[in-house]
Amino acid sequence: RKCQEAAQHVGGSIEIKSFLGFGGSSHIFKLGEQMVMKIPKYGQMVTYLTRECEILGKLASCEKPSIPRVMPWGVSNVNLSIRNEISQIKALRLEGIVGRTLDTYCKYQCWEIREKFHCVIRDVYDALEYAHSKGVIHMDVKPGNITVRPKKEGFDVLLGDWGCSRLRNEEIERGGFVGTPAYAHDDLFGKIKNTALMVEPDFDFASLGYSWYH
Numbered sequence: 001r002k003c004q005e006a007a008q009h010v011g012g013s014i015e016i017k018s019f020l021g022f023g024g025s026s027h028i029f030k031l032g033e034q035m036v037m038k039i040p041k042y043g044q045m046v047t048y049l050t051r052e053c054e055i056l057g058k059l060a061s062c063e064k065p066s067i068p069r070v071m072p073w074g075v076s077n078v079n080l081s082i083r084n085e086i087s088q089i090k091a092l093r094l095e096g097i098v099g100r101t102l103d104t105y106c107k108y109q110c111w112e113i114r115e116k117f118h119c120v121i122r123d124v125y126d127a128l129e130y131a132h133s134k135g136v137i138h139m140d141v142k143p144g145n146i147t148v149r150p151k152k153e154g155f156d157v158l159l160g161d162w163g164c165s166r167l168r169n170e171e172i173e174r175g176g177f178v179g180t181p182a183y184a185h186d187d188l189f190g191k192i193k194n195t196a197l198m199v200e201p202d203f204d205f206a207s208l209g210y211s212w213y214h
Helices: 002-010 043-058 102-133 202-213
Strands: 018-022 026-032 035-040 092-095 146-150 155-159
Touching: 002 018, 002 026, 002 035, 026 043, 035 043, 043 092, 102 146, 102 155, 102 202
Parallel strands: none
Antiparallel strands: 018 026, 026 035, 035 092, 146 155
16 A cells, blocks of 8 residues: 555656655665665655655765665656655665665664674765765764665665755754654764854764664
8 A cells, every 4th residue: 555655756757666765864675676766755755755855865975885765766657746855755776785774674683783793884985974974974973873784795875864964064043852762972962052163074873872782
């Protein structure tokens, strides 16, 4: 049913393989072995997809497989608002690995990933370093946003959900909050209550550390 509703939402002849799950802002569908589609859960969540589209556009030159790519729809009868107008975006088509999130993998198949876990963290760290070099801070690094898929030696890794991202030195208003509390930098609980806070790479590295500990 969810796949049928998604196809109607997109308004084009797109084959949807399966419903993968949902995050805080979107439903995620599998289109192929390395292709997914994200649709906002509610109307107001379009903002997150719009930001994700813009941010991933800034990172489009990255050759690392750990950062997803926004892909054109390539279907003539898909609504133009989906393909071309970022301000009215209804769905994102993303290229990247399709696998399990890190928290799910560790819960059910921890013995497979334990010896290679440092490689997973390294790949996420490399993705963050690249994003930071382009002035982008992810702001929501957590196991649920890290996708892993086994390969012959180790794992393919993807850092997804860039909808909360901010630009370096962008200001978070007093009393605001970005990300997931369980993995957020301490400053988001302290200083932000009293004054505006500038976004820095340390926010991501702290979240990565908490993810590793988890």
